[in-house]
Amino acid sequence: MAIDIVSRKDWGARAPRGSYSSLSRNKGVKVHYTGGRVEPSIVDDHARCVAMVKSIQNFHMDGNGWIDIGYSMVACPHRKVFVGRGPGHVCAANGAGLNTDHYAVLALVGNSGLVQPNDEMLLGVLDAIDYLRERGGAGSQIKGHRDGYSTDCPGDALYAWVKKGAPRPGDGETPPDPDPQEHPKFPGRLLKYPPITRGEDVRTWQAQMKKRGAAVDVDGAYGPASREVCLDFQREQGLDADGVVGRLTWDAAWEAPVS
Structure with a gap:
């Protein structure tokens, strides 16, 4: 072609x-x-x-x-x-x-x-x-x-x-799905309110928390509702309950067992 x-x-x-x-x-x-x-x-x-x-x-x-x-x-x-x-x-x-x-x-x-x-x-x-x-x-x-x-x-x-060497599709090699156990690296900035933090990293964290059963809108805006979800999660995991998604809270969202 x-x-x-x-x-x-x-x-x-x-x-x-x-x-x-x-x-x-x-x-x-x-x-x-x-x-x-x-x-x-x-x-x-x-x-x-x-x-x-x-x-x-x-x-x-x-x-x-x-x-x-x-x-x-x-x-x-x-x-x-x-x-x-x-x-x-x-x-x-x-x-x-x-x-x-x-x-x-x-x-x-x-x-x-x-x-x-x-x-x-x-x-x-x-x-x-x-x-x-x-x-x-x-x-x-x-x-x-x-x-x-x-x-x-x-x-x-x-x-x-x-x-894998960028094999041509149809030659028996296709890119695998990422390991579902892996989670995105901590974005390097704290997700916190106030002020409202916005961005794709916020959306990623919200989506993961929703998968865990939290009642949170996946809207990419870390406002007061997201902060409450964070506080509840931190208390549940025995983390410092400050309402800020730092590295430990971010990692726990993927690594901690779902109760």
């Missing part, structure tokens, strides 16, 4: 704010995920994939202050490959000092919602890698973003596939 390219014009990319740095050859490609929630509905609606790529570009340009989207290419669950910075250009997504060593290919999965890449997405990632090898001098390496950089990216499921 020929690569199904979505050109910058076709996905409505903004023009870069400056000139890219040129890149003729490098070691290969690093695979990424979004690092946030990806709505599973994108699997059934390619228009949502387009909207997501545009939002990522907006965040990179307006939030990070980059000249363009940071990724070289983006693969979606319909085996379509979006041109980001494209071949021959230094990316911005691998981390300071690492962008000239590898291109960056994003798979549209995240740390919640859609976390497991389907076969079409994996094939899209491989199509993007072939494209960067043919047109951008990418070397043979296929690595995860976390290789050489302190990050959870590209997530456990996608990284397991990368560590």
Whole structure:
């Protein structure tokens, strides 16, 4: 199958704010995920994939202050490959000092919602890698973003596939589901109220507490109701009852037996 390219014009990319740095050859490609929630509905609606790529570009340009989207290419669950910075250009997504060593290919999965890449997405990632090898001098390496950089990216499921050598789906290898006994690393910031703490880490903790039977809304906002759930849980586990989700409380949410 020929690569199904979505050109910058076709996905409505903004023009870069400056000139890219040129890149003729490098070691290969690093695979990424979004690092946030990806709505599973994108699997059934390619228009949502387009909207997501545009939002990522907006965040990179307006939030990070980059000249363009940071990724070289983006693969979606319909085996379509979006041109980001494209071949021959230094990316911005691998981390300071690492962008000239590898291109960056994003798979549209995240740390919640859609976390497991389907076969079409994996094939899209491989199509993007072939494209960067043919047109951008990418070397043979296929690595995860976390290789050489302190990050959870590209997530456990996608990284397991990368560590197996990025096998082509249908060749008998598929990425396993992350171990259900594993839990996300402590995010490094305390979840506490007041003021209200918001974010995907709050949503992750709320979802786990709800699985444990707590009456809590999974809304990503750590307000007074979440604090009460935290206090009850800390008392139950014999932890300091301060209503703050620190490392011990976070770990216990996954590791403590459910009574």
